[in-house]
Amino acid sequence: MGFEIRKAAAEDAGAACQVLRRSIAECCVQDHRGDPVILDAWLGNKTPQMVASWFDSPTNHAFVAVRGGAVEGVGLLTSAGKLALCYLLPEARGQGGGKAMVAHAEELAKAQGMKSLFLHSTATAEAFFASLGYAADGNVRSPYGVETILFWKSLTPEGCAPDAKRKRFCNCSGN
Numbered sequence: 010m011g012f013e014i015r016k017a018a019a020e021d022a023g024a025a026c027q028v029l030r031r032s033i034a035e036c037c038v039q040d041h042r043g044d045p046v047i048l049d050a051w052l053g054n055k056t057p058q059m060v061a062s063w064f065d066s067p068t069n070h071a072f073v074a075v076r077g078g079a080v081e082g083v084g085l086l087t088s089a090g091k092l093a094l095c096y097l098l099p100e101a102r103g104q105g106g107g108k109a110m111v112a113h114a115e116e117l118a119k120a121q122g123m124k125s126l127f128l129h130s131t132a133t134a135e136a137f138f139a140s141l142g143y144a145a146d147g148n149v150r151s152p153y154g155v156e157t158i159l160f161w162k163s164l165t166p167e168g169c170a171p172d173a174k175r176k177r178f179c180n181c182s183g184n
Contacts, residue, residue, distance in 0.1 A: 050153035
């Protein structure tokens, strides 16, 4: 059974929050190393209310991966071209849901006129994003203390890399 990727609704916030919390706690051990300080900081804003506010923001494009009627993945693309969330339940990994969510984010981005996408990957997901054609462009420490990898991918011939000095992404407008 495949995944349906659809726009996230307010009523998905609780299930999406559980996806985030379980994925981080159970799948990202390589990143948080079981350190309760890092894990608590990383999970600190992963509440149903906060997730609902992300879904409701007009600058975000939030979506969920649904299978068998249950939310098993959550993704979020910002209007700046950042894939800010791409998480699956631990038991849903390796079954095509992540690839489907990234493809969906790329199509959303193209529809919005974005030329490139960027993201901050965990070490856990580094090989996954590289396998989808994303290029690593250095490390960035997250606010919760995890070293992340800045990845980007051009969606059009005019797409461009992030600003290497600031490790920021501008979603170039052809400059």
